[in-house]
Amino acid sequence: GEDVEQSLFLSVREGDSSVINCTYTDSSSTYLYWYKQEPGAGLQLLTYIFSNMDMKQDQRLTVLLNKKDKHLSLRIADTQTGDSAIYFCAPWMGKLIFGQGTTLQVKP
Amino acid sequence: NAGVTQTPKFQVLKTGQSMTLQCAQDMNHEYMSWYRQDPGMGLRLIHYSVGAGITDQGEVPNGYNVSRSTTEDFPLRLLSAAPSQTSVYFCASSYVLDGTNYGYTFGSGTRLTVV
Numbered sequence: 001g002e003d004v005e006q007s008l009f010l011s012v013r014e015g016d017s018s019v020i021n022c023t024y025t026d027s028s029s030t031y032l033y034w035y036k037q038e039p040g041a042g043l044q045l046l047t048y049i050f051s052n053m054d055m056k057q058d059q060r061l062t063v064l065l066n067k068k069d070k071h072l073s074l075r076i077a078d079t080q081t082g083d084s085a086i087y088f089c090a091p092w093m094g095k096l097i098f099g100q101g102t103t104l105q106v107k108p
Numbered sequence: 109n110a111g112v113t114q115t116p117k118f119q120v121l122k123t124g125q126s127m128t129l130q131c132a133q134d135m136n137h138e139y140m141s142w143y144r145q146d147p148g149m150g151l152r153l154i155h156y157s158v159g160a161g162i163t164d165q166g167e168v169p170n171g172y173n174v175s176r177s178t179t180e181d182f183p184l185r186l187l188s189a190a191p192s193q194t195s196v197y198f199c200a201s202s203y204v205l206d207g208t209n210y211g212y213t214f215g216s217g218t219r220l221t222v223v
Contacts, residue, residue: 006150043198088150
């Protein structure tokens with residue numbers, strides 16, 4: 001069945017780069033999404049990448065996709081305290097399946 | 109344009125009670141889904157629908173029913189509430205064109221406690 005794995009926690013200092021990793025099992029995923037969830041709130045779509053792309057950059061966000069290894073990463077440049085949240089990887093496999101989420105803690 | 113609206117925001121049920129979580133979207137989205145979020149487990153798909161009149165099971169469908177009689181509404185019914193169904197429930201909808209999903213819009217969630 002489908003499976004999506006993420007590390008549970010990442011701590012960085014303000015101004016550093018953050019890299020959140022995700023692995024998935026279904027190689028037929030056509031779109032792969034990153035969502036952000038702030039405390040007590042719903043999920044907000046951050047960015048997405050098509051499966052025929054290796055990289056997508058959107059301001060401070062860079063998404064890298066390695067289809068061969070089924071590995072997706074989200075890099076946040078110049079991480080700010082406002083970036084503290086839970087980040088979810090979600091490949092589209094005819095339905096959206098989420099990883100467990102990575103809690104990003106940004107220390108001042 | 110309200111997006112995805114979930115009601116109620118909070119609910120406490122007794123074991124064995126039934127209730128319906130409401131979800132409505134005004135974006136004419138075809139796809140709608142229900143997820144539950146539990147600590148350390150991310151979001152798990154309960155049921156989803158690819159259009160009016162069509163529903164399918166997700167990862168954790170047991171104990172829940174859905175129907176999709178209109179494009180706008182996708183209610184989730186708990187048949188006989190159990191403490192294991194204590195969770196935060198999210199409804200989401202998305203626009204799909206030619207097989208391309210343009211990303212889900214999520215409601216703000218319903219926090220359900222079963223005692």
